Amino acid sequence: MAPKRAEATPSGDPKKPRRVITLETKVKWIKEHEGGATVSAIARRSSTCRSTVATVLKNKEKLLAAVRGSVSLQATRLTKVREGPILEMETRLLAWIEAHTQRHVPLSTLVITAKAKALFAALKAEAGPGFDVQFTASSRWFRSFKNRYSLTRVQMPNEAPGAEESFVQGHQDAVAEGSPLQASAERQEVGAREGEQDQKPPRKFTVQGLAEAFADLNGALGKLEAMDPNPERFAFVQRKVQDALFTYKLIHAEEKKRMKQAENTRCLCSVDPHNLTGVVKFLFLRLSDDPQVQPILFGVFLSMYLVTVTGNLLIILAVSSDPRLHTPMYSFLSVLSVADSGFISSTVPKMIWDIHTQSRDMSYAGCLVQLSSFNLFGCLDSVILAVMAYDRFVAICHPLHYPVIMNPQLCNLLALASFLISVLESQLNHLLMSQLTFCAVAEIPHFFCDLPQLIKIACNKSSTKDIMMFLIAAVFGALPASGILFSYSKIISSILRVPSSGGRHKAFSTCGSHLAVVFLFYGTGLGVYLSLAFSPSPRKNVVASVIYTVITPMLNPFIYTLRNRDIKRAFQRLLSRTAEP
Numbered sequence: 001m002a003p004k005r006a007e008a009t010p011s012g013d014p015k016k017p018r019r020v021i022t023l024e025t026k027v028k029w030i031k032e033h034e035g036g037a038t039v040s041a042i043a044r045r046s047s048t049c050r051s052t053v054a055t056v057l058k059n060k061e062k063l064l065a066a067v068r069g070s071v072s073l074q075a076t077r078l079t080k081v082r083e084g085p086i087l088e089m090e091t092r093l094l095a096w097i098e099a100h101t102q103r104h105v106p107l108s109t110l111v112i113t114a115k116a117k118a119l120f121a122a123l124k125a126e127a128g129p130g131f132d133v134q135f136t137a138s139s140r141w142f143r144s145f146k147n148r149y150s151l152t153r154v155q156m157p158n159e160a161p162g163a164e165e166s167f168v169q170g171h172q173d174a175v176a177e178g179s180p181l182q183a184s185a186e187r188q189e190v191g192a193r194e195g196e197q198d199q200k201p202p203r204k205f206t207v208q209g210l211a212e213a214f215a216d217l218n219g220a221l222g223k224l225e226a227m228d229p230n231p232e233r234f235a236f237v238q239r240k241v242q243d244a245l246f247t248y249k250l251i252h253a254e255e256k257k258r259m260k261q262a263e264n265t266r267c268l269c270s271v272d273p274h275n276l277t278g279v280v281k282f283l284f285l286r287l288s289d290d291p292q293v294q295p296i297l298f299g300v301f302l303s304m305y306l307v308t309v310t311g312n313l314l315i316i317l318a319v320s321s322d323p324r325l326h327t328p329m330y331s332f333l334s335v336l337s338v339a340d341s342g343f344i345s346s347t348v349p350k351m352i353w354d355i356h357t358q359s360r361d362m363s364y365a366g367c368l369v370q371l372s373s374f375n376l377f378g379c380l381d382s383v384i385l386a387v388m389a390y391d392r393f394v395a396i397c398h399p400l401h402y403p404v405i406m407n408p409q410l411c412n413l414l415a416l417a418s419f420l421i422s423v424l425e426s427q428l429n430h431l432l433m434s435q436l437t438f439c440a441v442a443e444i445p446h447f448f449c450d451l452p453q454l455i456k457i458a459c460n461k462s463s464t465k466d467i468m469m470f471l472i473a474a475v476f477g478a479l480p481a482s483g484i485l486f487s488y489s490k491i492i493s494s495i496l497r498v499p500s501s502g503g504r505h506k507a508f509s510t511c512g513s514h515l516a517v518v519f520l521f522y523g524t525g526l527g528v529y530l531s532l533a534f535s536p537s538p539r540k541n542v543v544a545s546v547i548y549t550v551i552t553p554m555l556n557p558f559i560y561t562l563r564n565r566d567i568k569r570a571f572q573r574l575l576s577r578t579a580e581p
Contacts, residue, residue: 021048026056026063033057044098047091049148085133089120094149106244113137116145208537210252217241280364283443284354285538287546298355304554305348311557312337318570321577325570328406329395332388333560335415336517339384340553342377346370347448347549364438367449371433374448374549376426379476383418385518386480389487390414392511397494425476432468436460445538446545452529477525484518513560520555524548 029042039057043050056063093116100107120135135141221238228234287297315337319325350370354360362370394405429451436458446453455465488511495507524547531544561567 021052021056023063029053029056030060030063044094044149047087047094047149085120085123085127086135089116089123089135090145090149092119093145106247108240108243109139109142110240113142206255210248210255213248214245214252217245280367280438281441282362282364282367282438282449283441284360284362284447285443285445285542286360287351287355287447287542294355294358298352301348301352301355301550304550305344305352308344308550308554308557309341311554311561312341314571314574315557315560315567318567318574321574322570325566328391328411329388330566331411332384332391332415335418336381336384336388336556339377339380340556342373343381344550344553346373346377351447362449367454368430368433371449371451371454372426372430375429375451376422379422379425380418381521382477382480383421384415385514385521386483386487387414387418388514389484389518392514393487393490395510396491396507421476425472428472429469432465432472435465445541447542448545448549450545481522488515513564516559517556520552520559524552 025046029046032042033039039050039053042048043053046053093112096115096119097107097112114137116137117135120137124133221241224237225234288294316334319330319334347370350362391406395402398405433451433454436454437460438458442457444450444453444457451469455469458465491507491511495504498504498507524544528541528544528548531541561571
């Protein structure tokens with residue numbers, strides 16, 4: 001029998017050949033559907049229109065009856081499937097879309113139609129000169145392609161007329177199959193897939209990472225706008241980029257919302273909150289999770305702690321053992337050394353021990369003790385700096401009355417008042433923390449117990465507690481700072497009235513060390529609490545806190561000894577007496 005010729009259409013062109021779906025394929029679809037597969041999934045896997053699969057499933061009873069009766073339905077034309085180069089191109093295109101969708105690569109009409117033309121051009125090149133099928137990748141074809149394969153996730157943006165065709169024509173070389181750029185892109189895709197199979201690095205969206213990516217992209221768009229001589233082309237590209245980024249912006253908003261909800265419910269347990277001693281356990285943030293970095297951190301912080309404590313103890317011994325240094329200024333310097341030693345000892349020894357033992361937890365009682373000692377010595381630092389500023393004010397502005405005003409009784413009273421004010425501030429913070437309730441296990445995004453961080457993770461936090469904390473900080477932090485500013489404003493105005501430059505330099509040199517310590521202490525402290533308020537990264541906050549709690553106390557002895565000849569001489573006399581038999 002001669003082969004059946006293709007029927008002619010009214011226009012005279014022969015119809016495209018059709019292929020009948022076999023009975024085995026239809027039975028396979030029925031079994032997959034009975035096994036729980038959806039119509040869309042079956043259509044996508046078999047590269048068939050969804051309506052085709054639905055028709056087969058609708059005629060399920062007839063097909064099963066034919067199977068039971070051993071009736072051959074090879075020629076039954078219930079459904080038809082497209083054949084030829086367009087079907088082959090659509091099959092390859094569908095596999096390409098699925099691969100990009102699984103990797104969460106954003107797609108658009110322009111990208112898909114450009115890829116379709118590139119695949120069709122490759123098939124045409126493979127077929128040779130006898131290939132006479134035409135394909136234009138029109139919008140009508142794309143809508144039919146979407147409906148045929150149930151590609152509901154690919155949306156058609158509102159584009160300017162002719163934009164798609166101009167984009168495809170202008171970038172045909174870049175997307176053509178077999179071009180150097182395409183080959184390079186495919187090699188990169190294969191390498192990326194192999195790397196993912198070997199290493200499988202974790203992928204996770206973060207608010208900071210998305211914000212940085214948006215900033216980088218906006219910067220790149222700004223540079224392109226400045227270079228592109230065609231404003232219409234840049235506007236088109238910018239619109240496409242914004243459409244592609246829409247999904248990531250939604251993810252960014254969801255991540256911000258999730259972070260805010262996580263901050264409001266920062267408890268790690270599902271039980272009722274408790275704050276009884278021995279029940280609550282706080283978990284600190286590690287400086288680094290890398291096991292190779294842990295010994296380095298242990299050695300660095302242990303060295304800095306020993307240097308700080310040794311330097312401050314030497315200052316205390318030098319002042320107490322040398323009668324020439326029994327003056328108000330050096331007496332207050334001894335109190336400052338005690339405050340610095342206690343300030344660093346309230347946080348760093350625990351951190352060193354945690355690094356050594358690979359632990360990061362602390363009990364409720366231990367957190368209360370650390371919080372009280374940290375606030376006690378921190379406030380003592382602030383108040384004694386204000387007292388030393390007053391001492392410099394009397395010495396420079398009222399030099400003749402200095403011995404009378406700064407008598408031993410007033411100096412002792414000022415030192416005692418500084419200590420009592422610090423104890424009061426510490427107990428107020430202690431009382432404020434005792435009103436907070438926590439879950440049995442609570443995570444602190446810090447390396448020590450700091451009141452602002454504790455209020456953030458508390459289960460019963462409120463705006464009243466925030467206001468109380470800021471009031472305490474304002475009274476016990478801002479008042480000493482105001483006293484320092486007032487004293488130095490009077491000192492500067494008095495020094496500027498000195499006629500000789502030598503006299504002004506000598507007057508400034510008497511308060512240079514104190515002024516450097518003031519700037520170091522208040523500057524780093526202000527930086528810490530500004531970073532807590534505005535920086536979302538706990539790691540950056542920890543770095544700022546390390547500078548404030550570790551670096552500042554360590555530098556204070558160096559500042560006073562390197563710029564003070566009296567302290568140097570006292571050290572020499574102390575060493576000479578120690579060396580004598």
